[in-house]
Amino acid sequence: MPKNRHVIIAGGKTGGHLFPGIAVAQALMEKDPSTKILFVGTSAPFETDTLARYGFAHKSIIARPIKGKNIFAKAWSASLVGISLFQALVIIIAFRTDFILGVGGFSSFALVLGGRILFRDTAIHEQNAFPGMTNRMLSKIARTRFISFKETKGMPENETTLLVGNPVRRPLSTPLENIKSDDSILNQINADDFLILVTGGSQGAASINRAFTDAAAMMKDTRQLFIIHQTGKNAEAQIQQFYATGDIRHKAAAFFYDMPAIQDRADLVISRAGAGTVSELCIKAKPAILVPYPYAADDHQTANARFLADQGACIMIADKDLTGETLLAAIEDLQHDTNKRSRMADTMKALAMPHGADLIADRILGGNISKKENNVSA
Numbered sequence: 427m428p429k430n431r432h433v434i435i436a437g438g439k440t441g442g443h444l445f446p447g448i449a450v451a452q453a454l455m456e457k458d459p460s461t462k463i464l465f466v467g468t469s470a471p472f473e474t475d476t477l478a479r480y481g482f483a484h485k486s487i488i489a490r491p492i493k494g495k496n497i498f499a500k501a502w503s504a505s506l507v508g509i510s511l512f513q514a515l516v517i518i519i520a521f522r523t524d525f526i527l528g529v530g531g532f533s534s535f536a537l538v539l540g541g542r543i544l545f546r547d548t549a550i551h552e553q554n555a556f557p558g559m560t561n562r563m564l565s566k567i568a569r570t571r572f573i574s575f576k577e578t579k580g581m582p583e584n585e586t587t588l589l590v591g592n593p594v595r596r597p598l599s600t601p602l603e604n605i606k607s608d609d610s611i612l613n614q615i616n617a618d619d620f621l622i623l624v625t626g627g628s629q630g631a632a633s634i635n636r637a638f639t640d641a642a643a644m645m646k647d648t649r650q651l652f653i654i655h656q657t658g659k660n661a662e663a664q665i666q667q668f669y670a671t672g673d674i675r676h677k678a679a680a681f682f683y684d685m686p687a688i689q690d691r692a693d694l695v696i697s698r699a700g701a702g703t704v705s706e707l708c709i710k711a712k713p714a715i716l717v718p719y720p721y722a723a724d725d726h727q728t729a730n731a732r733f734l735a736d737q738g739a740c741i742m743i744a745d746k747d748l749t750g751e752t753l754l755a756a757i758e759d760l761q762h763d764t765n766k767r768s769r770m771a772d773t774m775k776a777l778a779m780p781h782g783a784d785l786i787a788d789r790i791l792g793g794n795i796s797k798k799e800n801n802v803s804a
């Protein structure tokens with residue numbers, strides 16, 4: 427394998443795009459520490475902050491899709507695309523780039539296109555069964571497509587479209603300053619506590635926040651419960667206020683940076699059904715109550731959750747049916763039925779595709795992955 431590969435990971439915007447990129451970067455560093463990695467995306471605080479905390483170099487470009495109400499707004503947007511392509515070309519040359527991996531989000535467009543123009547090796551990773559706009563365009567441009575679902579719309583599996591699953595991050599091995607706070611939460615939990623993780627994907631979920639706090643207010647015996655509640659930015663203060671008025675042991679925060687470590691410890695997860703979270707829960711074999719976000723493109727979160735629910739791997743509650751009562755009934759059912767939880771966990775594990783990050787890293791480092799099996803539990 428060639429050493430010293432210079433790899434750009436392009437895109438971001440949401441955790442669903444950015445974290446698979448971080449998972450690939452972790453796998454690259456593990457396999458070949460001589461690899462140089464540069465993330466290129468936008469200057470959105472979520473991206474810059476997360477990458478700084480993970481210790482990866484990051485550059486931002488101006489990136490926005492061509493849209494606008496009138497011809498002048500459209501022309502302005504188009505000229506910004508021109509600027510972002512110019513910035514991408516400069517970055518690709520200056521970094522002496524060998525490989526560009528687009529992980530979705532509009533900023534990946536200029537980098538993958540720029541890579542093709544400069545004859546570099548390029549690939550995209552699509553996390554969903556229904557690709558987003560940027561990856562739909564890039565699927566014709568990138569040399570390789572990595573997909574997470576066999577039935578990814580418009581990207582059938584073939585020699586250059588490879589089914590790998592969603593790359594999933596390792597827990598952080600070297601806690602950074604910010605991660606220590608997550609670590610210390612885990613230290614507060616007793617071995618026989620029942621840990622419920624409540625999470626709404628990268629942004630938090632208002633309806634899950636509301637229903638879970640209603641359910642928690644009705645819980646009778648909470649002595650063995652510990653709740654880790656990811657609230658999203660908007661609801662953080664309000665949810666913290668809710669817990670402050672009761673005696674449930676908990677940690678509530680807008681976002682947790684070492685989510686892999688928290689997921690590993692969780693006994694039950696209540697979550698939206700974004701592709702990233704769902705893949706993580708399968709790999710970690712976690713019983714889950716999934717409440718798909720009903721307005722995601724093509725309602726793909728419902729498709730994600732239904733696929734698991736149909737096989738008995740999770741309980742799905744539609745957002746319109748989510749109340750404190752329905753959620754509490756599902757929680758109590760699972761909390762008190764260990765066998766049911768372990769059957770769900772086994773089914774989750776059987777559906778997992780745990781090697782996505784390694785398979786993509788192997789391909790970037792010059793290996794051929796197309797014949798490897800992925801759907802084998804780790």
Ligand SMILES: CC(=O)N[C@H]1[C@@H](OP(=O)(O)OP(=O)(O)OC[C@H]2O[C@@H](n3ccc(=O)[nH]c3=O)[C@H](O)[C@@H]2O)O[C@H](CO)[C@@H](O)[C@@H]1O
Binds near residue numbers: 443554680683704723
């Ligand atoms: C509303 C919407 O359209 N959401 C989409 C978005 O979701 P979103 O980015 O919310 O969803 P995902 O569930 O795919 O990813 C969230 C990621 O953030 C991580 N995390 C979350 C909370 C936290 O406190 N800490 C943390 O690290 C999770 O572990 C996961 O890795 O991208 C996904 C992947 O393209 C899509 O499937 C989702 O449908």
